[in-house]
Amino acid sequence: MLIERAYVDLSEEARAESGDSWPWTVPCVRRLATDGLKFRAPVTFLVGENGSGKSTLAEALAEGFGLDSYGGSAGYKYASSREPSVLGQAIRFDATAVGRRMVRGPRTRRRGFFLRAETAFDVLGRARLSGAPEEMSHGEGFLMAFREKFRQPGLYVLDEPEAALSFSSCLELLGVLHELRRGGAQVVCATHSPLLTALPGAEIVEVGEHGMRSVEWDDELALVDHWRRYLTDPRAYLRHIID
Template sequence: MLIERAYVDLPEGEGTAEDGWPWTVPCVRQLAEEGLTFRAPVTFLVGENGSGKSTLAEALAEAFGLDSYGGSAGYKYASSREPSELGALLRFDPTYAGRRMIRGPRTRRRGFFLRAETALDALSREQQTQRLSQSPVEMSHGEGFLLAFRERFAQPGLYVMDEPEAALSFSSCLQLVGLMDELRAVGAQVVCATHSPLLTALPGAEIVEVGEHGMRSVEWAELGLVDHWRRYMADPRAYLRHVLTG
């Protein structure tokens, strides 16, 4: 692991909850008040759309020095965007292994930020800078993701993913689970925002559920998305009758 805790370094006397977005998002407010402790090399952020999990993932990537547009650490090439308000204020308590990366120059940092909505363009830029062996535009979306996983997710560093399952089949998701397991074995750290019950089943990973309650650590079997998928697969009509008009 590289990071033991993330916290917000607010200027003295400034509030959060009354200051508008993102501070009004419950999980961000809790992060500002309490911080977020990482207890495992792989952490999943799970919640409904709008719960703030992607906001957290992006801020963690920015604070580590990953481009918020997506791509590798140590080389800002894809976007001239300034860090988000949360990302600019986020700080880390690093482990011994992480201290050299975080406190050293940007070129020492290792990792990758993969976000579903900008992945194709970010991966194309990786290929243009000869960091990928093939062009993702000549592959399917999912194949491009798998290429990045094989070639850019291979050493100790921070790997932040925002809904990577969006482009992946069932078998490809299983390959990603195997990759996450390999990454933690070499000392890397993974933070993944996801809706996938398949990914979150990785043994030994910590699952942080975000929502109106803020953030809380839960077991896989306790996740609402796991319960809903089980019920849906057992009887799709129990759900579909509420949304179909026929």
């Protein structure tokens, strides 16, 4: 692992001014600012409803590590006009020895990739891949990036990578994540996918009005419970929507 804990470093003045403004009003960000976020496994999944703050948190972690907030590899700027977020500028890390050499060294020493669903196709078009992403579907382009860019030890932050992937492609991504952690990399992934979060040995952090909490996939994760109930009896959900 590279990062053992993420926390927010704000001056007293900045902390006083941030209390009633976004993103500090988001419960998971407020929890991060007060208690920090510990990483207990090489792969961490952030789950929660739309608007819960998981993407905000993922982007800030990427920025704090030196990954471009627009998306892309460490050490390069694909979107120089995009200003770093307030939260991303305030993120600090308690890192392992390997992680400290990346975090404290020059930007070009850092390794990793930030993949966000909204900008992934543009970023992949600028990346050096063996094929041309514009000639592929979004899912094929994603998988090519996973195979070719997700290889060496570093921090890989993914924001809803399942958006363009089929069931079988999600399984392939699981294999990539498994190989990354075996090779010494660390992954933080914001997702709505019960398939991805089933990766054995991964930690699942559920974000919401409660802030953040670690949950178990089978017993406590709400999205798994909802999918299981829906697939068992779709009408139990659909009757409230289409009747």
